[in-house]
Amino acid sequence: MNCRVHGLDLATVFWSTFLLTFLYGIDAKIMSRSVTTDELTRQALRRTTRQWRCKLTPQYQQQAAHHWMQHLLQLPEWIASHHVALYWPQQGEMNPLDLLSAAFSKTKRFYLPVLHPWKVGHLLFTPYDINTPTVLNRFGIPEPISPLRNRLPPWCLDLVITPLVCFDEQGTRLGMGGGYYDRTFAFIRRSLHKTKLIGAAYEAQKVAPLITNTWDIPLHSVITDQKIYRCRQNQKR
Numbered sequence: 616m617n618c619r620v621h622g623l624d625l626a627t628v629f630w631s632t633f634l635l636t637f638l639y640g641i642d643a644k645i646m647s648r649s650v651t652t653d654e655l656t657r658q659a660l661r662r663t664t665r666q667w668r669c670k671l672t673p674q675y676q677q678q679a680a681h682h683w684m685q686h687l688l689q690l691p692e693w694i695a696s697h698h699v700a701l702y703w704p705q706q707g708e709m710n711p712l713d714l715l716s717a718a719f720s721k722t723k724r725f726y727l728p729v730l731h732p733w734k735v736g737h738l739l740f741t742p743y744d745i746n747t748p749t750v751l752n753r754f755g756i757p758e759p760i761s762p763l764r765n766r767l768p769p770w771c772l773d774l775v776i777t778p779l780v781c782f783d784e785q786g787t788r789l790g791m792g793g794g795y796y797d798r799t800f801a802f803i804r805r806s807l808h809k810t811k812l813i814g815a816a817y818e819a820q821k822v823a824p825l826i827t828n829t830w831d832i833p834l835h836s837v838i839t840d841q842k843i844y845r846c847r848q849n850q851k852r
């Protein structure tokens with residue numbers, strides 16, 4: 616009797632283990648597949664949005680940039696800012712460079728991102744106006760030529776006009792995939808610095824809620840050619 620019970624127990628243990636391994640195996644497969652699918656979705660979103668943006672006519676881009684700027688000018692954070700980072704638009708990105716016009720350069724100082732000379736994957740910010748000479752970096756993006764001592768660390772900026780490929784209403788940002796902005800502004804998470812990231816985009820770059828990675832730094836607001844998105848949960852920072 617004991618032996619049969621013992622035998623039954625062994626069989627139960629065997630089948631339970633088998634079942635658990637089988638189920639866990641499926642679960643693990645589903646989980647790893649969902650991670651892959653998410654990354655594939657991000658890559659597909661990047662590809663299709665960048666293709667769409669490259670086809671925009673110069674007239675459309677110019678008009679959108681004009682509307683975009685009108686929205687930004689209403690933002691209290693813009694009005695209060697002194698040190699503002701812009702970016703050099705690539706492949707149809709929303710163009711923020713009209714902000715360099717004389718009307719603002721009296722009250723604000725503008726900067727463009729440059730690759731950090733030794734901290735790989737990080738950015739520094741160099742003062743820029745329309746007369747500053749530039750040189751192409753290794754990605755073919757113009758960077759202002761300026762002595763190293765003039766470069767500003769990211770925490771000295773008030774406002775960072777941030778390029779993006781896609782965004783959602785919560786302020787999650789999908790960039791080009793290099794992690795440059797996430798690394799450079801990671802300090803925002805753990806400090807009381809006042810630096811605010813303001814996404815710049817066309818309305819069509821808005822997508823359904825994106826999955827947030829642990830390293831993603833959320834945007835404070837997003838400005839498009841049609842609307843201002845205040846990303847509420849990120850406003851407390």
Ligand SMILES: Nc1ncnc2c1ncn2[C@@H]1O[C@H](COP(=O)(O)OP(=O)(O)OP(=O)(O)O)[C@@H](O)[C@H]1O
Pocket residue numbers: 788789790791792793794795796797798801828830831
């Ligand atoms: N703070 C960080 N420390 C280390 N690695 C990071 C950090 N932030 C991002 N990364 C790395 O950068 C890679 C790209 O990140 P992600 O896909 O979020 O890029 P992105 O935000 O679209 O890019 P970008 O900011 O350059 O436009 C990730 O695989 C991640 O490992």
Ligand SMILES: [Mg+2]
Pocket residue numbers: 788789790794797830831832
């Ligand atoms: Mg990111």
